[in-house]
Amino acid sequence: MKNILIFGGTGQLGVSICGRLSKDYTLTVLTRNAHQKAYRLKTTANAGYLSIVEGSIFDENKIRDLISKAEIVINLVGVLDEKNKANSFENIHTKFPYFISKICTEYKIEQLIHVSALGIEKAIDSNYAKTKIEGEIAVRENFPKATIIKPSIIFSVSDQLTTRFMTLLSLLPIFPLYYNGRTKFSPIHVTDVAELIFYVISNELISKKIEAIGPEVFTFKEIIQILLKCINKNRILLPIPLPIAKLSALFFELFRNPLLTLDQLRLLNPKYPNIKSDGGKTNFDIGCPSKLFFEETVKSYSFNWRTGGQFSIIKNDK
Numbered sequence: 364m365k366n367i368l369i370f371g372g373t374g375q376l377g378v379s380i381c382g383r384l385s386k387d388y389t390l391t392v393l394t395r396n397a398h399q400k401a402y403r404l405k406t407t408a409n410a411g412y413l414s415i416v417e418g419s420i421f422d423e424n425k426i427r428d429l430i431s432k433a434e435i436v437i438n439l440v441g442v443l444d445e446k447n448k449a450n451s452f453e454n455i456h457t458k459f460p461y462f463i464s465k466i467c468t469e470y471k472i473e474q475l476i477h478v479s480a481l482g483i484e485k486a487i488d489s490n491y492a493k494t495k496i497e498g499e500i501a502v503r504e505n506f507p508k509a510t511i512i513k514p515s516i517i518f519s520v521s522d523q524l525t526t527r528f529m530t531l532l533s534l535l536p537i538f539p540l541y542y543n544g545r546t547k548f549s550p551i552h553v554t555d556v557a558e559l560i561f562y563v564i565s566n567e568l569i570s571k572k573i574e575a576i577g578p579e580v581f582t583f584k585e586i587i588q589i590l591l592k593c594i595n596k597n598r599i600l601l602p603i604p605l606p607i608a609k610l611s612a613l614f615f616e617l618f619r620n621p622l623l624t625l626d627q628l629r630l631l632n633p634k635y636p637n638i639k640s641d642g643g644k645t646n647f648d649i650g651c652p653s654k655l656f657f658e659e660t661v662k663s664y665s666f667n668w669r670t671g672g673q674f675s676i677i678k679n680d681k
Contacts, residue, residue, distance in 0.1 A: 364389055365473075367564070368429050370420060370463065371439030373401055375521050376478070376514075379557040380437070382407040387565070391429060393418055420459055421449070430466050435474040435564060438463060438502075443491070443523075444616075444624045456494035461501035468506050474569060475509040476560060477502045481549075481574055482515070482630075482637035489629045499572075507570065510563050512556070514575035515637045518657065519553040520664040527622075529590050529668040532598055539603045539611070541628060544584025547636040549576035552655040555646070562651040574645045577653045580638050583631065589658045593665035 365388050371377055372392035381390055385408035394401050397417040404413060418425040420440060430436060440459055445451050460477055467475045479499050483492035502509045518525045532538060556575050563571070581589070584600060591598055603611070612628045615621040639645050646653060 365434040366391060366432060367435040367437060368393070368433035369437045369439065370459075371441065371478075372437075373404060374439065375519055375523075375553055376517060376556055377439050378403050378407050378521070379519070379553045380439070380560055381413060383554070383557040383561050384564070385409040385412040387561075388412070388435075390414070391416060391433065393420065393425075393429060395419055421454075423462075426463065427466055427470075430463065430472065431470050433472065435476070436463065436467050436472050437476045437478070437560065439478050441478070441480075441495075443627065444621060445490075446619075452490045452494040456491070457497040457501060460498040461505065464502040464505035464509060467509075472506075474564060474567070475502070475506045476512060476563060477509055478512045478514065478560075481513045481576070482635050482640070484640065486630055486632070486635045489626050489635075491626050491630060492635075510568055510571040510573065512560065512563070512573050512575055514556050515549040515551055515577065517553050517556055518550050518661065522553070524550075525590060525661050525665075528587065529594050529665060531622075532587070532591055532596055533594055533668045535598065537599045537601050538587060539608070540584055540587070540600050541603055541608050541623075541631050542583075542605075542633050543602045544582055544587065544600065545633040546583045546631050547580055547633070547638050548583065548586065549580050549638045550586070550657050551575055551577035551653050552660055555653040555655055559646045559651050562646075562649075568649070571649075572644065573649060574639055574643045575653075576639055576645050576647070577655070577657060579657055581657065586657075590661065590665070593658065593662050594668040595670065 367388050367390050369392045372381055373394045381404050389412050391414045393416050397415050401415045440455055442450055442455050479495050483495050486492035499511055516524055559575055608628055612623045612625040615623045
């Protein structure tokens, strides 16, 4: 049975991937804090198929030792905002992929799967996007047969997207819309991304760049309207002028877990749609279509934010 090494396996996507892959493979997951971060993994993966190793992604000796024992490596490591110099976009999105892809070549790893992001190629004013693209280039240069997965926004009951927005929408009478909410997304459920990665591994797909998208396309405004419908709330959706949006982002950056950063605001520009690119190959094209629809799936867990909880009735539902 092949051993798969996963970097970034304790996040939303990592937990889902471990649950899917542990049925057929043995897994090793590196985490910086096994006691704090790995508790969900222990109940998700099949017993005896998962090893959790504590350590830093900057520990070269440990990284080399782990890669030398693996047949397949998956990199899920990524950050949405820069909390300190060590966890900068450059270190996490560019230097780390370069580092592990080079080691994977040295140890002749069978498959390297690198998870990046969709809709970032033209976002040259975003450090997040710039470093993600540089990471993709580094991986391909060091390990030409690597498969790069580029998901649109990923949602689930444990995400930082729908859950955070439903929390805000349940509390705030007015919700801001940046760029008039015109940016397009193709949200994909976390289990569909996990299934795609299993499909890539089990079919031994190499040298691919796959855009992971859901079955629908929505503007940001439409996503917010769907979330409001799911939690039975009516709110004023207020377009925010860009200068004010920039000031608010700079203010939010002062907090430990900012609601919005200036870099994230740049990515919300409608010029950078988070949907299938022209000529891009998606999970649908390779025979692994997404199965879960956005509103129907969010509705299944949105009762946590509705008045009356799971016993409430959603408006317009029969």
